[in-house]
Amino acid sequence: MSAPAPRTGVWFIGARGSVATTAIAGCAALAAGLRPATGMVTETPPFADSGLPVPASLVFGGHDTADCPLPERAEALVAGGVLPHGLPAAIGRELATADAEIRPGGPLPDDTREDEELIAAFAADLTDFGHRNGLTRTVVINVASTEPVPDPGGRRLPASSLYAAAALRAGCPHVNFTPSTGLRAPALRGAVAACGLPHAGRDGKTGQTLLRSVLAPMFAQRALPVRAWSGTNLLGGGDGAALADPGAAAAKNAGKERVLADTLGAAPEGRVHIDDVPALGDWKTAWDHIAFDGFLGARMVLQTTWQGCDSALAAPLVLDLARLVARAHERGLTGPLPQLGFYFKDPDGGPAALFEQYEALLAFAGTLRGER
Numbered sequence: 001m002s003a004p005a006p007r008t009g010v011w012f013i014g015a016r017g018s019v020a021t022t023a024i025a026g027c028a029a030l031a032a033g034l035r036p037a038t039g040m041v042t043e044t045p046p047f048a049d050s051g052l053p054v055p056a057s058l059v060f061g062g063h064d065t066a067d068c069p070l071p072e073r074a075e076a077l078v079a080g081g082v083l084p085h086g087l088p089a090a091i092g093r094e095l096a097t098a099d100a101e102i103r104p105g106g107p108l109p110d111d112t113r114e115d116e117e118l119i120a121a122f123a124a125d126l127t128d129f130g131h132r133n134g135l136t137r138t139v140v141i142n143v144a145s146t147e148p149v150p151d152p153g154g155r156r157l158p159a160s161s162l163y164a165a166a167a168l169r170a171g172c173p174h175v176n177f178t179p180s181t182g183l184r185a186p187a188l189r190g191a192v193a194a195c196g197l198p199h200a201g202r203d204g205k206t207g208q209t210l211l212r213s214v215l216a217p218m219f220a221q222r223a224l225p226v227r228a229w230s231g232t233n234l235l236g237g238g239d240g241a242a243l244a245d246p247g248a249a250a251a252k253n254a255g256k257e258r259v260l261a262d263t264l265g266a267a268p269e270g271r272v273h274i275d276d277v278p279a280l281g282d283w284k285t286a287w288d289h290i291a292f293d294g295f296l297g298a299r300m301v302l303q304t305t306w307q308g309c310d311s312a313l314a315a316p317l318v319l320d321l322a323r324l325v326a327r328a329h330e331r332g333l334t335g336p337l338p339q340l341g342f343y344f345k346d347p348d349g350g351p352a353a354l355f356e357q358y359e360a361l362l363a364f365a366g367t368l369r370g371e372r
Helices: 018-031 070-079 092-099 115-133 159-169 186-194 208-221 237-243 246-264 310-330 338-343 354-369
Strands: 007-013 058-064 102-104 135-142 174-176 198-201 226-235 272-276 283-293 299-309
Touching: 007 018, 007 115, 007 159, 007 310, 018 058, 018 070, 018 092, 018 310, 058 092, 058 115, 058 310, 070 092, 115 135, 115 159, 135 159, 135 310, 159 174, 159 186, 174 310, 198 310, 208 226, 208 246, 208 283, 208 299, 208 354, 226 246, 237 310, 299 310, 310 338, 310 354, 338 354
Parallel strands: 007 058, 007 135, 058 102, 135 174, 174 198, 226 272
Antiparallel strands: 226 283, 283 299
16 A cells, blocks of 8 residues: 655644635635636646645644634635635535644733743644644744734744744744744844754735836836835735734835835835725725836826735735745755745845746746756
């Protein structure tokens, strides 16, 4: 008899949120042949023989401070137009199985545990998850709500960094799909350098910034000076509520503005404004107003409108990253992975333009195949 196929764990921080629920539901639908892999770059031909774990081999769990079961969360996403009607019922067993692997997160307001106790508890959850499910490895992915920028003089690590430290302690590769601090906390610098694990981040590039990373190189390459670039985001759901906090919004906007500065050489005038509109749920509208100069000083303007569902945009990218980082770990790669900058607003180095990032990603697929 042939040996059972190896299984890979995917541990979500924010496991009952919209992005994680959409990713878990989408992976189950894909594995069952119910839906195509729309938006998953790793399911395109250049990655066919890169040794990535197949969707059916992924086992999900996670931490969350919320207690709404995944099947109920999935039904709410159906009502919001994110998931197709009938899907939660068709994959009910898979949702219930993943929900049973979600452990309480923290720290909650009344949590008296110190950082070390929390890190140890989170790491124990990860180790137990791997042992019980017979996993070859587990990739930890932060998809929780954005944190405010931490106080440099603060005594405690932010929650994202507690989870990240736990991932390192449990020997798990880490992906930060949020603008939160995660592995970039100064107190974790030594542990990150010594961990011998691959990691990637920060802040997934799903909508407005994705478009900026395409348009900004166009202006630079055509020698069209950008005088001002302003933007507005209207969004609801958990992201909208979290980003109503000025500190969290500042963390989010830093990545959006960094793409322009890196590509154009300097940040143009203008800012991004984020408005919480609860009625929009998981949907968002992003406007950009770009003022630029043409030949002989002609003043011109480009305006764009992006309307989309953040969860549906993010979920396939999260599944891509889980598979790519798991394979990188299997190949013995360590440290930051700038080759995955295609997926991030604030990557670990590498080019800023989307086309160049895509070329780097294709080269990375060759690395995963064993090519030099």
